[in-house]
Amino acid sequence: MKLYFLLILFTQNNIFLTLTNFKGDVLFWNSLGRFKNKGLKKLTNSFIKNFIYVSLKKLNTNSRLKIHVRTKGFNKCKKLFLKTLFTLIPEVILSVTDNSLDSLNGCKLKKRRRL
Template sequence: MLSYKNNVFILILFTPNNIFTTIINYNKNILYKKSLGVNKIKGLKKLTQSSIKNISNEISNFLKDFNFKFHLKLKGLNKFKKIVLKTIFLNFKRTDFVLSISDETIIPYNGCKRKKKRRL
């Protein structure tokens, strides 16, 4: 019989200016919540490799402390998605902590909406 006590979901939302991470359990109780803005870094300095590695290291340390196995759900488009995945998986020596990975990014079939031209 499977034990769901130590299984959690990691939800990572990528926006153009920020990355939000939430860890919830099967009862949908929030166990951990963090974003890049928590580190008091504002603007473009927020999306640097060092700050992203720091927050993903904090996530993996939280998971290691409580010996959680996790389902990873990603949503949104960002160029740092690979770096976040890489740093989370480098902190785990074995892959049996990862139960599933899903990307729930919504991409329209008819393309992106063009930005309005600026009138001067």
């Protein structure tokens, strides 16, 4: 059985995938913006499904493969992305952790005023 870590970074308008082995060596990485054509939105339902399928189709061929998924960041499509990830490769995923930074007390630094 081979163990891999799938790191998913959600930014405001992009999603990055990085697949590493248990030693931390990067096997491949992908970005949602890499597949985008000019004039199209990146964060649509069909575009996200195609992105996951193209990026992770190599992983479906190996049945002795297990993945730990780590997510970080906030995005409006985070829930949709994880749901489609679970529907496409449910038997491969071992665990999911969320490393997003939340403010504990709701305090926010004031923005600097620019003139």
